[in-house]
Amino acid sequence: MALPGKDMQAAIAATRFGLGARPGEIDAARGDPRDWLKAQITRDGADQPATDGESAVQRLAEYRQQQEAIQAARKAGDQEAVKAAQRDRRQDVNQDFLARAQLGAATDASFRERWALFWANHFTVSATKQITASVAGPFEQEAIRPHAFGRFEDMLVASSSHPAMLTYLDQAQSVGPESSQAARAQKRGRRAGLNENLAREILELHTLGVNGGYTQADVTEFARAMTGWSVARNADEGVDSAFLFRTATHEPGERTVMGRLYGQKGMDQARAIMADLATRPATARHCARKIAAHFVADDPPPSLVQRLEKAWLSSEGRLDVVATALIDAPEAWEPTPAKFKTPYEFLISTWRAAGTQPQAYNLLAPTLNGLGQPPFRPPSPDGWADEASAWAAPDALIKRMTFAQSFSQRIGDCLDPNTVAANALGARLSEPVAKAVARAESRPEALAVLLMSPEFQRR
Amino acid sequence: MTDHHPHGYSRRQALLGALGLGASVTFMGRPARAEVGGKKLIVLVCRGALDGLSLTPPVGDPDYAGLRGAIAYTPEQALKLDGTFGLHPALTRTHALAQKGQLRIAPAVATPDRARSHFEAQDVLETGAVARYGASSGWLNRTLQTLSPDRKVEALSVGAVAPLILRGQVQAASWSPGRNADSNARLPTILQDLYKTDPLLGPVFARGLQTEAMAQIAMTGLSAPTQPMEGMAQPNAAGMQAAQRQGLSAAEKLGTTVAKFMTQPGGPQIVAISLDGFDTHAGQMGQLQSRLAYMDALIGGLTTGLGPAWSDTVIVAATEFGRTARVNGTGGTDHGTASSALILGGGLKKGGIIGDWPTLKQTALYENRDTAPTLDMRSLFKGVLRDHMGVDQRALDAKVFPDSAAARPATGIV
Numbered sequence: 001m002a003l004p005g006k007d008m009q010a011a012i013a014a015t016r017f018g019l020g021a022r023p024g025e026i027d028a029a030r031g032d033p034r035d036w037l038k039a040q041i042t043r044d045g046a047d048q049p050a051t052d053g054e055s056a057v058q059r060l061a062e063y064r065q066q067q068e069a070i071q072a073a074r075k076a077g078d079q080e081a082v083k084a085a086q087r088d089r090r091q092d093v094n095q096d097f098l099a100r101a102q103l104g105a106a107t108d109a110s111f112r113e114r115w116a117l118f119w120a121n122h123f124t125v126s127a128t129k130q131i132t133a134s135v136a137g138p139f140e141q142e143a144i145r146p147h148a149f150g151r152f153e154d155m156l157v158a159s160s161s162h163p164a165m166l167t168y169l170d171q172a173q174s175v176g177p178e179s180s181q182a183a184r185a186q187k188r189g190r191r192a193g194l195n196e197n198l199a200r201e202i203l204e205l206h207t208l209g210v211n212g213g214y215t216q217a218d219v220t221e222f223a224r225a226m227t228g229w230s231v232a233r234n235a236d237e238g239v240d241s242a243f244l245f246r247t248a249t250h251e252p253g254e255r256t257v258m259g260r261l262y263g264q265k266g267m268d269q270a271r272a273i274m275a276d277l278a279t280r281p282a283t284a285r286h287c288a289r290k291i292a293a294h295f296v297a298d299d300p301p302p303s304l305v306q307r308l309e310k311a312w313l314s315s316e317g318r319l320d321v322v323a324t325a326l327i328d329a330p331e332a333w334e335p336t337p338a339k340f341k342t343p344y345e346f347l348i349s350t351w352r353a354a355g356t357q358p359q360a361y362n363l364l365a366p367t368l369n370g371l372g373q374p375p376f377r378p379p380s381p382d383g384w385a386d387e388a389s390a391w392a393a394p395d396a397l398i399k400r401m402t403f404a405q406s407f408s409q410r411i412g413d414c415l416d417p418n419t420v421a422a423n424a425l426g427a428r429l430s431e432p433v434a435k436a437v438a439r440a441e442s443r444p445e446a447l448a449v450l451l452m453s454p455e456f457q458r459r
Numbered sequence: 460m461t462d463h464h465p466h467g468y469s470r471r472q473a474l475l476g477a478l479g480l481g482a483s484v485t486f487m488g489r490p491a492r493a494e495v496g497g498k499k500l501i502v503l504v505c506r507g508a509l510d511g512l513s514l515t516p517p518v519g520d521p522d523y524a525g526l527r528g529a530i531a532y533t534p535e536q537a538l539k540l541d542g543t544f545g546l547h548p549a550l551t552r553t554h555a556l557a558q559k560g561q562l563r564i565a566p567a568v569a570t571p572d573r574a575r576s577h578f579e580a581q582d583v584l585e586t587g588a589v590a591r592y593g594a595s596s597g598w599l600n601r602t603l604q605t606l607s608p609d610r611k612v613e614a615l616s617v618g619a620v621a622p623l624i625l626r627g628q629v630q631a632a633s634w635s636p637g638r639n640a641d642s643n644a645r646l647p648t649i650l651q652d653l654y655k656t657d658p659l660l661g662p663v664f665a666r667g668l669q670t671e672a673m674a675q676i677a678m679t680g681l682s683a684p685t686q687p688m689e690g691m692a693q694p695n696a697a698g699m700q701a702a703q704r705q706g707l708s709a710a711e712k713l714g715t716t717v718a719k720f721m722t723q724p725g726g727p728q729i730v731a732i733s734l735d736g737f738d739t740h741a742g743q744m745g746q747l748q749s750r751l752a753y754m755d756a757l758i759g760g761l762t763t764g765l766g767p768a769w770s771d772t773v774i775v776a777a778t779e780f781g782r783t784a785r786v787n788g789t790g791g792t793d794h795g796t797a798s799s800a801l802i803l804g805g806g807l808k809k810g811g812i813i814g815d816w817p818t819l820k821q822t823a824l825y826e827n828r829d830t831a832p833t834l835d836m837r838s839l840f841k842g843v844l845r846d847h848m849g850v851d852q853r854a855l856d857a858k859v860f861p862d863s864a865a866a867r868p869a870t871g872i873v
Contacts, residue, residue: 128736182788193788200794340659389621394632398664436649436652445646457660
């Protein structure tokens, strides 16, 4: 498979592997586009957004304080105070999201950022629960970004033991039916029991995939092994970490998952199961296909999937090795763009093309809500879809146009549209679009045409 | 197309101008037809596995209360349907329809899928195939393909993105309440030109412009403009009741707006609406109360808005699978098998439940955990499509629901 010329490669590197070209970026990549990408693979993981720096532990402590304040205000009938407390709470989450979007818009290593976003979506948590919302930002910062180019197993364990995941998928409340806690609960006439949610999604979504060969019995056994993986309820329980292993809720005994016996005690049991899951061939296949589908095409070339799978298996799930294999794969450099941008990708690439970054949460959220991708709120543990059929709907396209119009009216007057077009798309800019941009009747109109052009909507 | 519109044109005219004369005439100017084309179908896709034993609690089943424990509804709480079944307490307007003979339930229905995975099962529910990846288009889209040689049928999905059930060869419209496009710009015309050779964006964009024009007409008939969807606001802390009231009135308005779309000449006769939030692993009762109240308000809005057309309309509410018969340790239920479906319509036939009730006896439970399926979901859909929408049975068996001859259409619903 012949690679396209260096100009086309540079445009692909910045727009398909990365989050869209900022001014000058395609020029910077032109020397050796592959090396330019590989230089973004760094052992210490992905960059951290400039948030308030609060960890999950601090956020949970805050969450509990806010909860008390809200209850007290409600008791006192002070609706204004209740509203104020809730506003504070939302503020943190919104700032987390804005900081991430600003990083995406400004970074000169946007392949690294896209890679981190891919894994954050693979291990989806959603702000649909308030407690999960409070730690959705820290989840990415603590469980995903540090491991972005490390071992998949480490990311799996970090994700599965993070309070965001433990609360989102109900693991924190799961109690082993034969545990001492269950016995105590029964004496007091209360019921406590197993919750399979996280165990199932780890198997179905995070590791093996839905056809990965596990059964309902494996789900239940894994769920039993996972009992005890929980979240500290107060500072006395957990000072350094929000994660807490509760021996009292752990189901005693040996477990058999996918034909293997696990005799470990306590939290080591689920830990050992995860270590095995991380390196199973089904996991390599599942993740390889997902990476290929995200970066290259909704229905990716099987040869590309095989390459990634091989890199995964030979490195036992080292994500830097897999990322390098993706860059080296000729299938990833097909000049015709096959991926339609998700709403988030469209917005971030818009700011990148303009060489600026979003200054307020409200410049992002209403549009993302309208386009069906509300901030930090994927609809299910499956995460955001990234195939065209999910996003290229009639109403969504009209809403993209509306956004492009208002964005362009706001800043289009200070930019030269022809330069913006050349900088944003490089060799990917087609003749008809270049012409339509040049012929537009105003600068804002020209910028809106560029943003809505077939090649800018794709990558 | 390079024509400029003089100032003073209405946005509708501008949009229609951008559509090109042929399309706008077909779409907007077609007179109302009087034949079978008047039949309407609305499918509510309840995502997340809606618990059938809460939607239509079998309060008369002797094992129900024991299995459900703290999340069981008492016979007094449930809105009575018959000696065995009630409706969830939040479904008051739906219950009023039931009392007029306009509701039937299928209390133990399931797709052919048994994997208990949301994503796989939703695929199967929406593609109408026997297994995941069995088809890449939705069965409502293939229904349109089947009907289109004889009569023009339009379809619409509500929401910014099209659900799988309506994806496929025939381009269906999608719409959601939100900000409107700026009609004075030339941009739509320029983009139509740039998209004309684009197989994905060309048809999708044309569809979007058509629907925008239609939305204008539908909404001018409303007393107030539809508000944009709420963003981060969460109706589960203080102000919950206020937020919920707001949510319910939004649901009602959504229903009446969609109904107005449907009753316009040439408006959509087939509509798909997704409802989510039904994955109730913990704290099930509270979650279902608000989600089902939303659904009830939506149904209320639809029936009110349809007016006389309600007698030609069927609403089906279905989910990808049901939940465990027993309550779990966290006041919720886990992934199960059969669930309950609602069939509503102004012209339903009288009759009892659709399909059999397997009971909740321990020996009757599927894998000793779930309500056992007694009715294939496809049979339910096929019965409605054949007897209400007039779809040919051979097409149903082979094309709309591939290889489904063994799943015979449920009879006597419409």
